[in-house]
Amino acid sequence: MLGRLAHVAIAVADLDAASEVYRSRLGATVSAPRALPEHGVRVVLVDLPNTRIELMAPLGEDSPIAKFVAAHPRGAVHHLCFEVDDILAARQRVTEAGGHVLGGGCPMPGAHGKSVLFLDPRDCAGVLIELEEA
Amino acid sequence: MLGRLAHVAIAVADLDAASEVYRSRLGATVSAPRALPEHGVRVVLVDLPNTRIELMAPLGEDSPIAKFVAAHPRGAVHHLCFEVDDILAARQRVTEAGGHVLGGGCPMPGAHGKSVLFLDPRDCAGVLIELEEA
Numbered sequence A, B: 001m002l003g004r005l006a007h008v009a010i011a012v013a014d015l016d017a018a019s020e021v022y023r024s025r026l027g028a029t030v031s032a033p034r035a036l037p038e039h040g041v042r043v044v045l046v047d048l049p050n051t052r053i054e055l056m057a058p059l060g061e062d063s064p065i066a067k068f069v070a071a072h073p074r075g076a077v078h079h080l081c082f083e084v085d086d087i088l089a090a091r092q093r094v095t096e097a098g099g100h101v102l103g104g105g106c107p108m109p110g111a112h113g114k115s116v117l118f119l120d121p122r123d124c125a126g127v128l129i130e131l132e133e134a
Helices: A015-025 A066-071 A087-096 B015-025 B066-071 B087-096
Strands: A005-011 A034-036 A041-047 A052-058 A076-084 A115-119 A129-133 B005-011 B034-036 B041-047 B052-058 B076-084 B115-119 B129-133
Touching (some): A076 A087, A087 A115, A087 A129, B015 B052, B076 B087
Parallel strands (some): A005 A052, A076 A129
Antiparallel strands (some): A005 A076, A115 A129, B034 B041
16 A cells, blocks of 8 residues: 655754755755745755655744644654555555544645645554655 | 665664554555664564665664663654765765764664764754665
8 A cells, every 4th residue: 555655754943954954964956945824834845866855844823833843943754755546545444454544534635735644643653644645 | 965765764662563553554565573683673674665664673772772762652763864875975075064973973884784874963954864875
């Protein structure tokens, strides 16, 4: 079921500083920042040959990552996003195997316009997992 | 400089339970556990089409991940490993850009026999980064 690792999301307080780390210190190709007000984040994409890092910072007062960033002011891995062929079939497999889908379990449009679900990290070795229909 | 994402390392207390999450709940291809006593870990590899997840649990009394796992008993992302073409050139770039290499800065054989370095997470948006010569 589990397909490609679509991205690793790293939440940070200072998006410009984190971009500069990946651009200058690590020599990666880094996009311009983009505001996604409907998701409460600003993002920068770090392109790698086989996948992507998404650097995210809170945007607005109700950002869903505000608490996480307050708890990890330097930054931390927020979630891993994996592609799946069929988001509803993936949901069925996860729940039948005892896993829990966050937010009521209904796939929503993610930051890239594809249908996504988030899985409870307590069921997934402590890591928040996003499933994205490829 | 930054090449492929070689793996995402997730440290857990219970390696069998974490393997079962990826095998049964998420439907991934998961290796048998392997003990790496010289690195103080047991590992399970989760193969994805474009990269790999490494599930790691402490092995022995002096495991370098024992404290991390004690602090994150459910599990958490421990580090990201990126390939580089030339580990010494990578070290030079990182240090010239103000970054710090952990453990004295001398490349060591990693868990897969390749030369590796670890970068101080305080310089890298809060995330421990391993560089591995491809």
